[in-house]
Amino acid sequence: MALGYSHFRHQALFAYNSAMHDYFKRYKRYGDYALRRVFNDLLRQETSKLKVPCIYIPSSASHLNQRGFDPVVGLxxxxxxxxxxxxxxxxxxxxxxxxxxxxxxxxxxFQFNSHYQVLLEEPQLLLVDDIYTTGRTIFHAQDCLRQAGFRGQFQSLSLAR
Known part of the structure; x- marks a missing residue:
């Protein structure tokens, strides 16, 4: 069951087009980890005023083992x-x-990592992911955090949509 998504704002820095598809193919599928830094300057510029705790959308353990890195963490x-x-x-x-x-x-x-219970008391959280397609992943993350007790507002950011 999805909980309310009012006061939700998502920002994507780029459209997911053929060039972005090729970027993610090289970065995620072929493991070109050096590509993680391509957008650092732009990300810093676009998010310099954000001062809220940032929760990333994690890879599953099998994807992490397969790739050897978490692409969202890398970005x-x-x-x-x-x-x-x-x-x-x-x-x-x-x-x-x-x-x-x-x-x-x-x-x-998703499951909530209870070691981060203190984050649930924040007034706002930022969720980051690499690609926003339908929003299902971000909405699952929000639902999980709401079920754990978060009552504040969400923002989300992705590299591409």
């Missing part, structure tokens, strides 16, 4: 202090392998 770790407040449970199929309807129907796949 944002030099721009924000990232909090690992979410744990992604294993799923049978990745979001990128699903069509729009399948993505929207995906059941909750």
């Amino acid at each position: 944002f770790q030099e721009v924000f202090k990232l909090f690992p407040a979410l744990i992604k449970m294993e799923t049978t199929q990745g979001q990128s392998e699903k069509n729009r309807q399948e993505r929207l129907a995906t059941p909750q796949f």
Whole structure:
């Protein structure tokens, strides 16, 4: 069940086009980890006024083991202090392998990391992800944090949409 998404604002820095597809293919699929820094200056410039705790959308353990790095952490770790407040449970199929309807129907796949209970008392949180497609992942993250007790406002940021 989705909880209310009022007072939610998402910002994507780029449109997800063929060039961005090629970038993510090289970065995520082929593991070109040096590409994580390509957008650092722009990310710093665009987010310099954001002073809220930043929770990143994590990879599942199997994707982390397969790639050897978390792509979202790679993109944002030099721009924000990232909090690992979410744990992604294993799923049978990745979001990128699903069509729009399948993505929207995906059941909750996050758990709250209770070591970060203090974040639930913040007035606002920023959720960061690499690509925003349907919003299902960000909305699952919000639902998980709401269920854990967060009552503040959300913003989200992705590199591409």
